[in-house]
Amino acid sequence: MDFAQTESQVMIAKQAREILGTESPTRVIRLLVEKDKDGYDRNLWKKMADAGWLGVATPREYGGESGDLSDLYIICEQMGYFGLVGPFFTSAILATQALLIGGNESQKKEHLPGIAKGESIVSWAVQESNVENELRLIKTTATPAGSDYMLDGTKLFVPYAQVAKYLLVLARIKGSKSGQGLTLFIVDANAPGITKELVSTMGLDRQFAVNLKKVKVGGENVLGEVGGAAEVVNQTLKVVTIAKMYEMLGGLARALEMTVDYAKTRCTWGQPIGTRQAIQHHLADVFVDLNLCRVLINKAAWALKTGQPADMEISMAKSFINEKYRIATKTGLQTHGTIAFCIDHDMSVFIKQSKAAAANFGSTDYHLSRVAEGMGL
């Protein structure tokens, strides 16, 4: 048993703080993100690309840093700490992992270097209106047309579709039997037949509904095997869910830290509110939660890294942190008082991100069902 962080992790965390941390960073990040029409800070994006973050876990031969997934997770944790949103998650993690796991050599060489440099944003389009986790039920079709395919359907929760160069679209080969034919396609995000509709969300990120009408995709743009997408999607989601949990962990830690600082300075009846037992007890509970979330998430990361299925570990951790992050931000709000109810207050960022994060990559219900299954019930 060993709970030490690697030198690389310690170094990256420090670097992340330097790059992301300026005075009142969350507020700065939020303002820049909201001001930009595409919803992300391009200066920061360039800094992240220059620091190698966008390809940190991508092998050097594809333009990356050949780092560990754990390096990627540390970056996510720091992003969560500063409440940062942007295309990093969808491009540097989701799409990158899907390409690494399922792509052939030429696809990796064509797409990964651009992602790592920050020049190309690749997003992913998997969910639909009635499908969250049961991929076999998706309705978007890919109709064979010679060596090409025509895609038809509507995808939901496609992050940063507006600035993406490519979309990884999950579709079913038309005419396939139920549960078969699931295929991932690398689609030009601006191909004829694609329309994008911004859906306003509670998290600060930009989500889209993407409509595909007879969108032509060449056969060479099938990611991996025809009909073999389920495996690629599932494996990708494991990494992504863990990354999201590290981001949540960072946010939880920040929510607690901000609140403790406030409790030490804000006074009522001549004393800091942090001297009052009720406040102390609420904050103590969040401290406990933070420690528990951390070990559960670390174990999930370790399980995946060592080649285990990691389903139980991931589901235990996500169901747990979904609730604890929410509670941490609720405690933060309660301690700050109504000032934190204002949209200009940084706590509002974490309050909303805690629920958006819980809604993505598996709700508490979904993950607890998986834990129950895994227990043999």
Added chain:
Amino acid sequence: MDFSFSAKEEAVHAEVLEFLKENPPDKYPIQSEEVAWGFGPWSDEYSRVLGSHGWLSRSWPREHGGQGRPVIEQMIFIEEMAYHRAPLAANVVAMTIAHAIMNHGNPELRAEVLPKMSDGTFTAWYALSEPEAGTDLAAVQTTAVKDRDYYVINGQKIWSAYAHLAKYGWLITRTNPNVEPSRGLSMFVLDKSLPGITVEGLTTLAHTHLHNIVYLDNVRIPKRYLVGEENRGYQLLLAGLDSERFWTRFFRPAFEKRLLEELIEYAKSTHRDGRLLADDPVIRRKFAESATEIEASRLLYYELGWKMQEGIDLGAGVTAVKLYTEEMSQRFLNFAMELLGPFSQLEPGSKWAPLQGLVERWYLVTLGMTLAAGSSETLRDGIARRGLGLPRQKAG
């Protein structure tokens, strides 16, 4: 980061399993109730078996007769004992005070007591709380007055779990009434066979004889049983707090894992109102939540055990995990009670009581656990101050 056991650690695991096979706990007599919570029942005989196989002192430093084995290995051994419901109650307190005696006991005391701790014949109870001093332990009124080569003890202790079975007390007394309360306390090892000690049993609401009132009437303790310096007893206590809260609690998840497995079997084989319990989505969710909570507790304990091994400051970590584990245990046993439906209320002894009535018993026992070894409220105060640096409230 590595959540697996190393080859050495796995070897210890295998050794424990072998030991349990060759020395099955249920072949040994017990002196307490069958259904003791968390540490198994009390067995003087099994305690000696553990001692004779060297299990009780393996992680002690070599200069005190131990093997200097790492903390994680000690955890593995005890976890496996707990999972098998082996009798450990007789050893728990001795394990936690061993280091205090090694570090602060005088040579005479160490020479007398350490071998007995190692061979399992030194069984102990915490003689700390009094009717007017529990959470505020510095307010103890039991006095120890120096009389040449002795200290004369007068007073009364309460709770004193297993004092009726243990041979020695870990006793805190007031040696100086003229200073701030926490600066006038001294710690002793109390030999229960000394004249003047009366133990009066109390019955818990779970019908168990756990607690006692201990009357100390002019008990003369030889001065070699003073641990550390006179009037420095409170500091000794504080220094040992993390150790106590860790070593007496960390195996609780293992104990609960065993119960969880039995409850899963129960749910998979029991129908109620026409439906298999294991098919009920609400019950499934509660099972999943319980399993997650138990796992979270276990992992945090291992992280802390590793930090102890590496000499890394634990901060408020042990306080945090103790707080969590007791409340989590209550939630878990509450779920278990609900799972058993109307049968949950049956006490051990009835043929209709599922799982031999253990759930009913343990549900009640867990209720006391958020009070023992630091109430949840006290622990939250401690986390706020030590873990978060929040200031104390000023009077007025």
